[in-house]
Amino acid sequence: MQNQPFQSSFHRSLIFSIANNFAGLDGVPMGAVLEYLAKDPHMHLQFMKYLRAGPKYVCKAIAENLIRAAIEKCDATLVTALLSTGLVTADGIVCLVKGSRCAAVQRSAMLRSIEVTRALLVAGANVKKAYGAWGGPLELAIRSGKKASPVDIELVNLLLEWGAEVRSTHLLFAAREKDDILFRSLMSKFSPLQCHEYLHAKKFEVKSFIDVAIGLLDCELATMAVTLMLQAHFQTGCGKCPQSSRILRRSISNAAMRGFSDLVILLLEYIPKTDLPLAPAVRSGQRDLIELLLEQGAAVDPAAYDLIGDMSPTSTPLAEAIRGGNNELVRDFENRGALSRIRERGRFDAAIYAAAEVNNIAYAQKLLQIAPDISGGALSPALEISIQKGHEDMALLLLRAGADVNVFSNKIGRGLYMDKGDAILLIALRQRNEVLARAVMGCGMEVNVSMHGRPFDSPLLLAVRWGNLGIIRDLLSMGAVVDEDGEIDGVLDRRVNTDDDDDDHRIHCTYQDPRDFRETAVTAAVKGSNKLLVELLVNKYQASLNLFSDRETSPLAAAISNKDTDMLRYLLELGADPACHSAFRKAISGGGELFSELLCAFRAKYPMGKPGFGGVPLSIAIRRNDEQGLDALLEAKFDVNAFAFMGNWMLNSLGTAIREHGRRNLSIIRKLIRAGSDVNEIVARNMPAALLSLRTALLEAISTKNKALVELLVEAGADTNRPAQLGIKRTPLQHACEVGSLEIAEFLLDRGADVNEEPAFRGGATSLQLCTMAGYAGIADKLLKSGADVHAPRPESKGRTALEGAAEHGRLDMLRILWDATAGQGFDAEQIESAMKLAEGNGHLACRDLIQKLRLVGRALIMPEPFDF
Template sequence: MDGANFMEIDWCQGLDLDFVNLGASTLFQPLQGDRDPYAIEVAEPAIADFYPQANGFLPTASLDFSNSTPGASLPVSAISTDGNNYAQDIPDAIISEIVRESRWLLWQTHTEGHETHHDVLSRLEPITIGDVNSDLTRRAEAIFQAPDKEHLVHYLKLCIYLSSNNLMSQCSTDSLVSLIARSNSYWRLKALIRSTTNTTMEIFMSNLLASAAAIGDTEVCRLLIAAGADLDAHSGQTVRTTALHRALLRDQRECARMLLEAGADANLMVDGETPLHIACSKRNAIDVVCLLLQFGAHVNPPQDCAELTPLQIAVERDDLELVRLLLEQKANPNAFTTSKEGTALQIACANSMNASVVELLLRANADIDTRPGYLRDKQVPHPLADSDDEDLDCIEISTSLKPAILIAADNDNWEVVQLLLEEGAAVNASLGRCPGRFFNDHNGDYDTPTVYTPLQAAVRSEKITMTRMLLTAGAQIDARPRGEHGHTALQISAMVGNERLIEILLRKGADIHAPAGVYGGRTALQASARHSDTRILAIMLREGADVNAPPARHQGRTALQIAVAAGSTEGVKMLLDAGAVVDSDPSLTEGVTALKEAIRIKDLSIRDEILYLLLRAGAYTEVTKGPDYHAPLHVAVESGDEKITERLLRKGASANLGFCAETRLTPLQKASSEGREDLVRLLLDDGADVNYPAHEYRGRTALQAAAERCHVPVVKLLLMHGATIKSKRAKNKGISAIEGAALQGSRELVELFLAKEPDVISSDPIAKQRVIGLALTSFRCDVPMLELLLEGGADAKGGSRSPLERPLLQTAVELGNYHIVQCLVSAGANLNHRWKRESAGNVTALQAAVSSRDIDKVRLLLERGADVNAPANENGGRTALQMAASQNNRTIVDLLMHHGADVNSLPSPRQGRTALQEAASSGFLQLTEYLLAHGAQPNMRAAHFGGVTALQGAAIYGNIRIVMMLLQAGADINGAPAIEQGRSAISGAAENGRLDTLNLLLNYHPNTEEFEIRKKQAAKLALANGHLAIGRFLLAYRKHSSNI
């Protein structure tokens, strides 16, 4: 085809509208009613400005229904002959649904019924131009008015335009197919698609075909296939996929057959998934898989596929017949496309309980030793093979690391285990090359401990016969990864409490002294101690197990501690009689002691008996070393147990024993924090230091702890006993008593502290700066509270406040009401304190006020002198004007402009937008016009990361009218894109499927060598994102020679 004539043929066939007549455009005119006060008069652009001697057309939905009647312009054979007119053919319910769908189509971000039809119609303005706008607006108005015989025709016109510009969702397209079917309007669709052939119709047909296939409407599918719809085109606004993929996903088999018979690609991959992948994942998949295979589907996907192979999927679903079919079709049983999943055999060992699938795979020569976690393929080693990198994520690939026989054993598939043994599977395959963190993440619990050998699995499942068989086959009885991870078979037998297995393993030479595994392991004796039945424990003691064997390095416990925690009185007696140390080094057990575990026992009678045994055995009531261990008294207070607390104090426990290692609080501080007045009184009576200093890290004095939790009775009790209000706060993350009261918004406590120490705020520079900010975070904060703090000397100015801290006034704006903000402003709060935050967001009070859309706060701050042009947050944020523009808040925009806002303030380097870029990207037509009229520069450069110029933003979102407006205002069509994640205007339109906008930009662009390069770049992006028709259109696009 002659390139110079391509565009004419493509767009002009079937044209009835005069698209060259843009002079009638409503470009800057409001749809109805009075003129928008922000709409500035701008000269109407001439068509030659945008289509310089070009193809003389616009790439719009070139189907004119302006004179449509039920039979107008349609083939006679397609017209109904039942004598009823259109209005009678379509029920009122469907007409009402057309109205609802039209509203949703035009305003998808608003709930139906919240906007008038005029508001909804305004959504057409930024995305249409010229006669297209006039025609679509007229049709939309007709839909929203009284029921009309042409509703479906009008709705189709809207759908064609929006669909061809990627502005119509899959859900709405599905609804359109349903409406056509329920109104029996297939003949109208047939006439429609026969009336023209162009790129617009091509895109619409492919989108409609995908929805018809998904819904299962074979009639629509047949019509579209016959009309030449692209069978392999992608559809969808976000997740783009093909008609065949959608038919298979929705199990629409007849539609899938029609597509395949018509030539749809049975191997087309979308996001790493072929049609065969989808089919294999469905129930009763045999028929549809056979269908795909009949049309050439490959059973072995390419290696760059991100999914499981079809065979792996079939095995995972335990579909025996499907597995057989795929293997008969030469599916590779050893293929895998990702090392994060197991082979088909590994998957079968995990899922199949009847061994039939495993037998099929073995007959097909499945490799019993392949482990993708270690080997990506036979030539390329997986990083895990020679690395102990602790940062590798082993959670996702644990199955692929394990040998098939272990997987089978782990899942109690003992028939499979036996089958694999017969096939020569290694009974002692090692997991030693796994990173150490793997074993920590896969430690299991003591009821179902993780196993790493088939023997361990057999013991855990208490399969005595299988245990004997594995031992006979040569299973190493004490084997475990690296000799230190997990549990030995004997330790597991002790955990499950099976005497026969213990005796068998001991007779076979199991090491009763094997140390506990690194992560949460237990020796055989320690594992035995958890049972209330002490027979297992007796066996271990009789066999000479070390009663004081060291605990595991991580989460370890001694045998005595385990018995105590289990509430086993008899076990505790046996261990103590065997010489168990009652006070082992708590540093080896994360601060846990036997006495601590006893205090936590819920059954009071058992607790008292075990406490008696431990105390009689000489258990220390004090900490054994250092000031920061978890002593029994700490546990008693933490548990809120007054009886045990009193008993420990009588036994000699010191009320001033120091800080708990976990809470960093003394017993009195902890009791005060919990508001336990009874315990506070008990500890004070026993001599607890009411002013014991706070721990240097996150510590609290007793008074600080009580005030911070607003325990008023405890605060008063502590004050009665001489607590100091001005006690020093902790060096790191500390808080004073007055700050704690402010944090809680407790006016009662603030008044109490100020009455006793009037200068408690003014004499403390830190409190002076902090109390206002702390009070603002409380839901109880009000103006009287702030006035009380201010009278006490609090500083509202924030002069010495760090830039890393949120400004006081910004906090008030974000969390408080207008009167709180007014109170702080009147007190001299810094209006322009700038927050140097590391994350995206507002950094000044004014920006926060604009963000909240609170015009009263905005006006107050501006009138008091807030900097209207404070720069945007460098890590992602907006100036006040940019924020207002992003919200299309014209009232606040006008207010900011009145106070001198810079319409061209620089955007944030990270995904920032100028005000004009915000408005243009968002489709805010009147605001864009207003900003341009007030000096906004259309060529402000894009932000460094993810930014756009105004033209790029409008093009990306398909705002064609704004594109025209910007071009007329001098926007550079070749404006530089963002350095990172940027797109040119033409590329952005192509990548996002904005056909009409793209064609406008192509026609406007001068015919230069650079143009050809940009066109090819855009085509590549369009094709990569599934916009095949647009990609082809770009590759075939040629300018007339007169433009050169």
């Protein structure tokens, strides 16, 4: 750009970077670049002048990249100015968000920028254009943004005015958010044809829209939505179709349950008399609605059926009257024949459950007198709800009547999903009701329960947490298994929702198996500081002290969490293995006496160390920069090559040290190498869903861009030519080119690295291909001078040639560098077509056009000389 308006070498380099899709500015927000440019008004004027008169391809590339930055910055003024140059079109812009493409209006809607969205639409952007799985602009305007952020109705209305199509999912969202204003706006644009198709859709979330609307909206809006649906649907002449009949039966039931009399009246015209929703109407408590349905001929004694959105067993009008405590209505239903078939299983189940739920002992006795021979399984749901609600007398009544205590599945009866598949005894123990617990145990309750092989709280574990020694002894005498593990109440939810970013907490806590949140009875006893119970479980019933040694729920870890030195010593005396990761993780974090006690016990039992043990405590010490603690662990011969989870990776000590201290503190790394860390072994393994990736110490060091660290490892024997295979995705030279370290790349080449090393079969690339994708012109020049093959084929699995990579990532000048390297011969037609297609797909139209011209003229220089970064 000599002889151009930008005389500063920094400004020229910056403009060069922008033209090459912000090459060399990885990690720098595009908006920060705009802020810098905006500080100098003269610079801005010169910039716009240059865009109108500068080299065609450079200016086009700059405009394409700057307008993406302007959209990210929500700078509508700059977006308008750039569009006015004619170098870019609103529909030709492609933005990248987390590696995925989206159209310009998609991105502006995602950012909730009204002014940028308007500028794009005025300039001709298609309001319906959408890439990938982001959803259309309207959906992004409705759903995106912070969770607590309200929908910007002005942006929504703008998109609707320009023809954005309302989908059923948009209406569902508005209904679920109870956003009346949004719902009205969307419904105003929901076409009759869509309404008809909506009622015929097969997806559950679409089919359930009317249910959602009735369940969440007020009566007026729900009636408006259903009215529009019905008008559109029945205008088509297929109003009798089974699909609509099923939906309307559900709709009237929901409306009746919410007491929406007007909506029920509207729907009565389309519902057979046999489907009148009397039970939901009784649940609503609306007497006028109940009378209306009775006048219409609603049956008071229908077969029991599910109520939408209700977790109780199937219901009947009588059961709902009992549940509502409406004795007058109960008598009315009885007079109308509601008890005529009460002995039938579904009707009886619904009535007895409702009586148990509201603790109506008198009516429960009446039902049991009518049906004295009812099966025990029919009484189990009622027993479960009575214990849950603390209705002790009711529960004892049902037990005396023969309720089955060994029924515990996810579903009991029709429609009842029990909490966590609990057995009756577990419910009583959770309530800590000794009377009911003993009563259930006396009925022959199985004391070792499981749910399809899924562990959950055992009766013994609940009794231990309760601390009821009498119940514990009784359970043990009945054969309770002492090492049955159970769930720690609430821990999983707290872990998922916690904002705790403590480094020690994250070590070994990623990719948690559900069993990570399990504990045994002896652990619960330790948590309760109950030494007598620990002794009973271990000495008399042989409970193991060494389960979950790599998790937080081991007995030793529980003692350390309690800061109970006496209990820790007692467990070690009883035979607890001090090689317990979870115990050391807590001990080293706390330090002091507990750590010393545990470490002393470890050294006594394992004087030569224990192979494979030590990854977690070593990682914690390294991350905390605790050299004193690290020295103690190394002196105890903890295995420096053992791994620990860290984020999405498993790292050994050397891998952790390189990531934590490789840019500034090499003393810990030297210490680990002296302690036996193998510089040629894998130090990092990621834990992906599909593609395994392994890294050596040298690859980790190259990621830091610290040449001194790389030299340290090479001097210690690290292999500079290890091939990219068997899970290793890069050679050292390839990785240096990928991260953009010219200094390290030159060092490796001087050490004999092969500039044309073979790429990994899957996810691989040559050194030249990697640096062309990133736009590192200086490295590309060095590689080409060292003999890099500009025509190296694309790797076998989803790879890119150097030309394709540069085009796909918008590296304009890299295209010239590569073309020059062919001595004017260029590339084959297939590769050129592919590169142009990739460039166009990512919105790099200047790159596409340049490749086309290069193909036609054979050679063209964008600038007299390339810039080196």
